[in-house]
Amino acid sequence: MIAFFYFLKIMFEVWILFFAITVMSSYILLAVYSYKELSYYMKKNSFVDYDCILRSTIAPSVSMIAPAYNESMTIVENIRSMLTLYYANFEVVVVNDGSKDDSLQKLIDAYDLQPVDFYIDYKIKSKPIRNVYKSINPAFYKLTVVDKENGGKADALNAGMNVARNDLFLATDVDCIIEEDAILKMVKPFIEETEKRVIATGGVVRIANSCVISMGRIVEVKFPTNFWARFQVMEYIRAFLLGRMAWAHLDGLMLISGAFGMFDKEIAMLAGGYDTKTVGEDMELVVRMRSYMHEHDLKYTVAFIPDPLCWTEAPQTLKVLSRQRTRWTRGTIETLLAHKKVFFNPNYGLMGMLSYPYWFFFEWLAPILEFFGIAFTLVMVLIGQVYWMFFLTLLAAVYCYALFFSSLAIFAEENSYHQYTKESEIRKVILTSVLEPFLFHPLSVYWSVKGNIEKMRGKKNWGTMTRVGFAANTKPKK
Amino acid sequence: MSDYPYLIRFVIILNILLFITFIVLSFVILVMRLRRDEAKKKLVEMDKLYYDMLLELVFEDDFNEKISTPEKVNDLRRLFLGKYAYTDISKNALVEVIAKLYVNLSGDAGQRLKDIYMQMELYKHSRKKLSSVEWDIKVQGIKEIALMGVIAYVDDVGKFINDSHSIVRREARLAFLQLDPKNLQTFIDKTTTHISYWEIINIIDVINSNMMEYLANFAPRFDSELSSLVYFCLKITNYYMLADYAQAISYLYMYPNTGVKLLAIQTIALFGNTKMKGTFKERYNEEPDSVKIEIIRAFKIFGDEEDISFLSSIVLNSSANNMRFEALKSINEIEKMDRSTLFRFKDKDPELSKMVRHILDERIL
Numbered sequence: 001m002i003a004f005f006y007f008l009k010i011m012f013e014v015w016i017l018f019f020a021i022t023v024m025s026s027y028i029l030l031a032v033y034s035y036k037e038l039s040y041y042m043k044k045n046s047f048v049d050y051d052c053i054l055r056s057t058i059a060p061s062v063s064m065i066a067p068a069y070n071e072s073m074t075i076v077e078n079i080r081s082m083l084t085l086y087y088a089n090f091e092v093v094v095v096n097d098g099s100k101d102d103s104l105q106k107l108i109d110a111y112d113l114q115p116v117d118f119y120i121d122y123k124i125k126s127k128p129i130r131n132v133y134k135s136i137n138p139a140f141y142k143l144t145v146v147d148k149e150n151g152g153k154a155d156a157l158n159a160g161m162n163v164a165r166n167d168l169f170l171a172t173d174v175d176c177i178i179e180e181d182a183i184l185k186m187v188k189p190f191i192e193e194t195e196k197r198v199i200a201t202g203g204v205v206r207i208a209n210s211c212v213i214s215m216g217r218i219v220e221v222k223f224p225t226n227f228w229a230r231f232q233v234m235e236y237i238r239a240f241l242l243g244r245m246a247w248a249h250l251d252g253l254m255l256i257s258g259a260f261g262m263f264d265k266e267i268a269m270l271a272g273g274y275d276t277k278t279v280g281e282d283m284e285l286v287v288r289m290r291s292y293m294h295e296h297d298l299k300y301t302v303a304f305i306p307d308p309l310c311w312t313e314a315p316q317t318l319k320v321l322s323r324q325r326t327r328w329t330r331g332t333i334e335t336l337l338a339h340k341k342v343f344f345n346p347n348y349g350l351m352g353m354l355s356y357p358y359w360f361f362f363e364w365l366a367p368i369l370e371f372f373g374i375a376f377t378l379v380m381v382l383i384g385q386v387y388w389m390f391f392l393t394l395l396a397a398v399y400c401y402a403l404f405f406s407s408l409a410i411f412a413e414e415n416s417y418h419q420y421t422k423e424s425e426i427r428k429v430i431l432t433s434v435l436e437p438f439l440f441h442p443l444s445v446y447w448s449v450k451g452n453i454e455k456m457r458g459k460k461n462w463g464t465m466t467r468v469g470f471a472a473n474t475k476p477k478k
Numbered sequence: 479m480s481d482y483p484y485l486i487r488f489v490i491i492l493n494i495l496l497f498i499t500f501i502v503l504s505f506v507i508l509v510m511r512l513r514r515d516e517a518k519k520k521l522v523e524m525d526k527l528y529y530d531m532l533l534e535l536v537f538e539d540d541f542n543e544k545i546s547t548p549e550k551v552n553d554l555r556r557l558f559l560g561k562y563a564y565t566d567i568s569k570n571a572l573v574e575v576i577a578k579l580y581v582n583l584s585g586d587a588g589q590r591l592k593d594i595y596m597q598m599e600l601y602k603h604s605r606k607k608l609s610s611v612e613w614d615i616k617v618q619g620i621k622e623i624a625l626m627g628v629i630a631y632v633d634d635v636g637k638f639i640n641d642s643h644s645i646v647r648r649e650a651r652l653a654f655l656q657l658d659p660k661n662l663q664t665f666i667d668k669t670t671t672h673i674s675y676w677e678i679i680n681i682i683d684v685i686n687s688n689m690m691e692y693l694a695n696f697a698p699r700f701d702s703e704l705s706s707l708v709y710f711c712l713k714i715t716n717y718y719m720l721a722d723y724a725q726a727i728s729y730l731y732m733y734p735n736t737g738v739k740l741l742a743i744q745t746i747a748l749f750g751n752t753k754m755k756g757t758f759k760e761r762y763n764e765e766p767d768s769v770k771i772e773i774i775r776a777f778k779i780f781g782d783e784e785d786i787s788f789l790s791s792i793v794l795n796s797s798a799n800n801m802r803f804e805a806l807k808s809i810n811e812i813e814k815m816d817r818s819t820l821f822r823f824k825d826k827d828p829e830l831s832k833m834v835r836h837i838l839d840e841r842i843l
Binding site for chain 1: 617644682706
């Protein structure tokens with residue numbers, strides 16, 4: 001019996017070690033590849049004249065779809081900044097998803113809206129649309145407001161797609177701050193490719209906490225003063241600059257942030273639009289669109305651009321952060337389960353053979369294994385079965401690796417966009433990376449496990465995302 | 479440490495290495511920031527210096543005097559190249575400043591800047607870049623030559639229009655057209671690789687900004703197997719309304735690439751080639767949805783009342799609401815005066831009623 005216990009213990013230890021080495025090596029490989037691609041993109045982009053698309057009358061048409069739920073505080077100002085983005089041929093479709101506050105009334109008053117006889121072809125199912133509003137003021141001709149029954153973000157996006165009239169659509173959140181040239185940059189991959197159809201483009205989302213905002217635009221980037229937001233900055237830099245960039249160039253990107261992504265409307269609709277049953281609708285749509293292309297034997301690609309084009313407010317309290325992270329975990333699980341046919345299926349190309357297994361093992365299972373690893377260690381400590389020297393050396397190895405990886409991310413950021421202009425801020429970023437493995441990472445693991453438990457218990461809702469808002473950082477209008 | 483097992487020793491060494499890398503990278507990040515700021519400052523200073531010197535020079539009354547003899551040009555060269563532009567970095571900065579100023583200055587001042595660029599033989603510096611193995615340097619050279627209009631190097635630039643590197647290829651194509659408006663024909667004849675829609679937008683921009691005469695003979699390339707080249711020729715024909723090609727374009731309706739086919743239908747309608755109406759009607763049911771929609775839109779452009787019966791049959795018989803809606807929109811455009819057909823459909827069924835109400839609501843642009 002004791003021999004069997006020891007055998008199991010050794011097997012578990014070997015498995016954990018093997019798993020950890022694989023995860024760490026894959027991160028390093030992705031980081032190196034990302035860095036190479038990032039440098040190439042920076043060089044390439046320095047020769048691009050975006051004004052050319054701006055001047056062009058034949059540039060693709062874009063619909064910006066922004067679902068809104070109880071956004072009364074900021075909705076008018078945010079929509080105004082969306083309407084002033086640099087692009088000629090675009091419309092803004094705001095979907096009021098049954099808000100309980102006065103969001104809709106504020107829009108009606110601010111933009112002289114009137115209900116119109118808008119014909120809606122419900123190609124994708126969505127909760128009933130009560131009314132579609134257009135402005136009687138020609139200055140706001142680009143704006144369409146859809147008022148519908150509450151059905152969640154995915155449902156609101158589907159309603160928006162049914163109303164949108166253009167070939168490409170940009171899915172975003174009403175509370176996001178979008179750079180003026182965002183559409184110009186996001187459109188480029190769609191018209192650059194000659195032999196494959198670009199079905200979606202992802203953009204980088206950055207954290208706007210503590211940044212100075214004026215007229216709905218970021219005018220000064222600052223490192224957040226909030227402790228939890230700081231860790232999220234590190235996380236976002238790592239994920240976007242060292243992760244997605246590599247996946248995009250391997251042609252295996254499976255996730256485009258729900259806060260900011262552009263899609264080929266025809267393919268998104270043919271694939272069935274957003275899935276309203278999942279809380280990870282952003283990832284699910286990309287996987288479904290990719291699956292659709294594979295199943296119909298169509299050549300395609302999913303692009304990604306590393307420019308910081310969209311700014312969002314990160315949760316500032318543990319309570320809200322926990323809700324967000326557990327939801328992300330549930331979304332990942334739901335997407336992976338919904339598309340299990342893709343798992344190691346060569347018919348789905350790189351997505352089936354690499355991206356999906358990566359997500360399965362390293363995004364879903366890794367935190368669970370880590371959790372069990374910690375629990376196992378505690379048990380071993382209690383029964384006095386720990387070889388302390390080895391344990392502490394390995395613990396130090398994991399910590400040093402985390403430091404090394406974070407410094408790679410900061411290096412990539414500094415060599416590309418260097419958003420934080422003050423030297424003191426860079427020192428703070430480095431300091432954050434030193435503290436993160438102790439203070440933030442264990443919480444991430446906990447939230448991930450909690451997300452798994454919530455999923456097993458059948459939890460389906462989004463949870464309330466309380467935001468502080470940018471009012472405190474907003475420069476008054478002159 | 480020699481008492482520890484090998485694995486522990488290995489992990490300890492790994493830890494030390496990772497930690498040192500972290501420290502070194504953090505240090506590099508901080509130093510890099512300082513150095514970048516310094517370099518930026520230097521570049522701004524150099525730019526300002528060249529700006530001032532160049533502006534002073536081009537607006538001097540005796541400018542022509544200063545470049546009138548080879549000796550005087552040598553003095554000028556010594557002033558810029560000898561004193562300041564002794565390295566490639568400063569030479570690049572000088573060329574960049576000239577290029578920036580050249581874009582913003584017109585007339586005599588612009589010409590004088592070009593004279594400085596030519597007399598100081600900076601074009602050789604630009605040309606040298608074309609033979610670089612690094613693609614970005616090559617692109618820089620191509621851009622400089624195009625911007626400063628060094629027509630003598632048009633063939634050197636032309637060599638890259640089918641280059642394997644997409645950005646070199648793109649910039650070479652644009653530069654080739656910028657350098658000599660007559661090159662559109664050569665460009666079309668020489669192109670053997672795909673042209674992206676991005677390039678088409680850029681080329682049209684070059685044509686527009688150079689008031690280029692776009693009278694290239696596209697017809698021989700309409701049967702090219704390179705669909706993007708056919709699309710390009712068709713797009714230019716459509717954009718500039720080159721109705722001479724109306725006949726040749728009608729065959730493109732049968733082109734296997736859907737993008738070309740859709741644009742061909744649009745262009746046929748734009749040129750009012752009514753002979754194709756019969757073919758469109760005949761083939762309508764066999765076409766995929768995207769082509770069907772384009773055909774319906776084509777009838778809107780033809781604007782012929784005799785096609786209302788065809789469009790009405792779509793409204794009444796099609797199972798796809800988007801086709802019915804599109805057909806109603808076309809009918810509305812054709813009979814804008816009395817809209818009798820539209821009103822007839824209004825009470826036919828609730829779905830049609832909604833569509834008609836949408837079309838009649840003028841607040842919806």
